[in-house]
Amino acid sequence: MTDYRRLRVALLGAGAVGSQVASLLRKHGDELADRAGATLELVGIAVRDVDAPRDVDLPRELFTTDAETLIIGADIVIELMGGIEPAREYLLQAINSGADVVTANKALLATHGPELFDAADQVGAQVYYEAAAAGAIPIIRPLRDSLAGDRVQRIMGIVNGTTNYILDRMDKEGAELGDVLADAQRLGYAEADPTADVEGYDAAQKAAILASLAFHTTVPLEMVHREGITGIDKATMDAARHAGYVIKLLAVCERLIGEPDAASGATGASASREAISVRVYPALIDRDHPLASVHGANNAVFVQAEAAGNLMFYGAGAGGVQTASAVLGDVVSAARRHIAGGVGVGESTRANLPIVPIGRVTTRYQITLEVDDQPGVLATVAGILSGGRVSIATVEQTVERDPDHDGEEGTGVARLVIGTHKALEQDLSDTVDKLAASGVVERVVSVLRVEGD
Amino acid sequence: MTDYRRLRVALLGAGAVGSQVASLLRKHGDELADRAGATLELVGIAVRDVDAPRDVDLPRELFTTDAETLIIGADIVIELMGGIEPAREYLLQAINSGADVVTANKALLATHGPELFDAADQVGAQVYYEAAAAGAIPIIRPLRDSLAGDRVQRIMGIVNGTTNYILDRMDKEGAELGDVLADAQRLGYAEADPTADVEGYDAAQKAAILASLAFHTTVPLEMVHREGITGIDKATMDAARHAGYVIKLLAVCERLIGEPDAASGATGASASREAISVRVYPALIDRDHPLASVHGANNAVFVQAEAAGNLMFYGAGAGGVQTASAVLGDVVSAARRHIAGGVGVGESTRANLPIVPIGRVTTRYQITLEVDDQPGVLATVAGILSGGRVSIATVEQTVERDPDHDGEEGTGVARLVIGTHKALEQDLSDTVDKLAASGVVERVVSVLRVEGD
Numbered sequence A, B: 001m002t003d004y005r006r007l008r009v010a011l012l013g014a015g016a017v018g019s020q021v022a023s024l025l026r027k028h029g030d031e032l033a034d035r036a037g038a039t040l041e042l043v044g045i046a047v048r049d050v051d052a053p054r055d056v057d058l059p060r061e062l063f064t065t066d067a068e069t070l071i072i073g074a075d076i077v078i079e080l081m082g083g084i085e086p087a088r089e090y091l092l093q094a095i096n097s098g099a100d101v102v103t104a105n106k107a108l109l110a111t112h113g114p115e116l117f118d119a120a121d122q123v124g125a126q127v128y129y130e131a132a133a134a135g136a137i138p139i140i141r142p143l144r145d146s147l148a149g150d151r152v153q154r155i156m157g158i159v160n161g162t163t164n165y166i167l168d169r170m171d172k173e174g175a176e177l178g179d180v181l182a183d184a185q186r187l188g189y190a191e192a193d194p195t196a197d198v199e200g201y202d203a204a205q206k207a208a209i210l211a212s213l214a215f216h217t218t219v220p221l222e223m224v225h226r227e228g229i230t231g232i233d234k235a236t237m238d239a240a241r242h243a244g245y246v247i248k249l250l251a252v253c254e255r256l257i258g259e260p261d262a263a264s265g266a267t268g269a270s271a272s273r274e275a276i277s278v279r280v281y282p283a284l285i286d287r288d289h290p291l292a293s294v295h296g297a298n299n300a301v302f303v304q305a306e307a308a309g310n311l312m313f314y315g316a317g318a319g320g321v322q323t324a325s326a327v328l329g330d331v332v333s334a335a336r337r338h339i340a341g342g343v344g345v346g347e348s349t350r351a352n353l354p355i356v357p358i359g360r361v362t363t364r365y366q367i368t369l370e371v372d373d374q375p376g377v378l379a380t381v382a383g384i385l386s387g388g389r390v391s392i393a394t395v396e397q398t399v400e401r402d403p404d405h406d407g408e409e410g411t412g413v414a415r416l417v418i419g420t421h422k423a424l425e426q427d428l429s430d431t432v433d434k435l436a437a438s439g440v441v442e443r444v445v446s447v448l449r450v451e452g453d
Helices: A016-027 A029-036 A067-071 A087-096 A106-123 A140-146 A161-173 A177-187 A201-215 A234-242 A320-340 A377-387 A425-436 B016-027 B029-036 B067-071 B087-096 B106-123 B140-146 B161-173 B177-187 B201-215 B234-242 B320-340 B377-387 B425-436
Strands: A005-012 A038-046 A076-079 A100-103 A152-158 A245-256 A275-286 A298-305 A309-316 A362-372 A392-400 A413-420 A441-451 B005-012 B038-046 B076-079 B100-103 B152-158 B245-256 B275-286 B298-305 B309-316 B362-372 B392-400 B413-420 B441-451
Touching (some): A005 A067, A005 A087, A067 A087, A100 A320, A201 A275, A234 A245, A234 A441, A377 A413, B005 B067, B038 B067, B140 B201, B161 B177, B377 B413, B377 B425
Parallel strands (some): A005 A076, B275 B441
Antiparallel strands (some): A152 A245, A362 A441, A392 A413
């Protein structure tokens, strides 16, 4: 066996991902050394409780509760604790003591990424985070390196496995969200408290990370518009299927051209009048779109770039061993950089495009209304839409008559499903308010964006 | 604008990709500088004929026929001439004069890759080739870096757009190969001489590059088993569709476990008794497989890794501007490395697994035979298969009776479609020879491998 230089690797955290990383580092040590050109010596694992049960079998003497001592002298520090503190503090300590750091901590990166990147820049270290945006799917390097000479126009990502699992089963089985969620919790696809997933917080963190990379712009988490899937019921899902769509929770990161500076609602207006929008919401996509065939808990990131055209990256978005693959890829990269010498390549945030609020985004919409079954209702609705600068592309009207008054007009409830051309979100929102207050609309059943073109 | 360090970029070749690279370098110069942290100054374009017509408008003074002088003093040399010589000679000259090099030249890499990589290692330079394996699809960095801590088990790639376009249209339209090929040539999807595409030479070069990266092993082009698509006719395609399959030209790169050293037919036997197989052929894949939904001239690379599970990378596999995106990503990476300092990261070929010949590969097969419609024929065929260690999974028999002798046994031709369990290619091949010589088989209609599980 080749006599390689030894690099000291410290691991913080031994949960689902951490324990797999430790196990693989030990199991494939010789092979990883060949890949990295250095022996990766796992010098310790910092945990809260040394005696807690672990998913995999690891020597007890590797464990310590003293993270700070472990970090001192490490060449590579892997942070898989999650949460903001003390993860942030430990990573800064590692960077400042000369280590390269690897993290899968999306919450930390989405909120304190710039602080970590700046600290690394100061000392010429590098922050690796392939596992933070889409689990095992390599998306960070493609965005950061492969597409660095291109201009990303739009990213549409299915980046949360739990919600994709739930929506996929609702679509296939015609089930209600609550029932599928309960089942997902039982099977381990959803947490006991599913808020972070079903309300879109997890996807919003990943969207912030992807948009930062794709548009070379610091994207604060609070600038990401976020809606969850809890408003999607069986009826909405059935209607989507009937119309040739499927509903997916999408992280959409979009470059907007020709934004008027005054209206951008953002600071640091760009000379090129470009801006970006970052948003997470359940949206309708055509069943022919590649994202529509992403089933179960899988993830996929669809990227549209000016020169490269349409790309898609597909795979497991979560899971201990899958995510460990991405973490170990980063560890090997960090080791190669240590061997090769040179300073780290910092984040390219030099574009710093303004981020517009959701109101300035244009998409297509599908509006479902329950209206009185009276003559002239459609004309009234159409008038309100055109007055609000929302142009109608398609209308489908169905009438559910009260069986006791069959054939009598004015006694049933009509349902209008209106597909719009592209409209400004603010206009659409104002128009829906007017519809709701118009007197002819009984109920606004749903308003969904249509993505994918 | 930030005052960046200037890097001198020399371009060799101004064909479909080269002219787009030159155009984008000039059009997006400021943005590329922000990405790279350096101004990328296109100092010249070496061509055979300075006055030849170009796809894009470029200043005449950039062109030169003197490549060798252009290379001297360049920080980054982009080779997009194609062919082996003088591309090889120019790249070696560039590397030895201290430049990093970017190439999309799959023929050169598949035949002289190790020579280029060794030369780069000697001087601490780096060879970038993201555009050489699957056009615009980022696959080199994912294999080289993101999956460096994992173990790739298998790659199945649709890596040739021309053949995928042809097979996809044959599948959709029920057309004959010759007709679709003629149409593809008219539309620019196929060359006037389509041999490199339809006979699988292009795919074999890409397979060699992908397998080298995935298995850290030098894969000589002559060790890649290669079959083209010219044997696929309408009848074969229709039968595949009927059986729930689609036919794709696949580049399959596979890790084999537990290969007996003596039988491996390769030198440098691995202590772990692992080996690899690299092969290109038209294969049946299930219509539910993600690769089945890759339509038109698109490419996709499906990767199975031990920890990461199943990944797929999808996009445009060719096209001037699409491929230019991958080339420019490499140029930005090379520039960042120049700024950061440090030596290049060499190719990790330290595994150097033996490569087995096609005879030692096991897959499933579908064998279609025309047999005499006589009693006992199926028993004879089944006996030959089991004697040859080929286990039958499914049999479908259809009889096309001669209408003049309807109902008389022994007057029609029966067709047997046999699906096998996994069998050794050598066994299968010997068995098919025995079937052909058995006296009961009129014609071996087709023998196709089944991939995807």
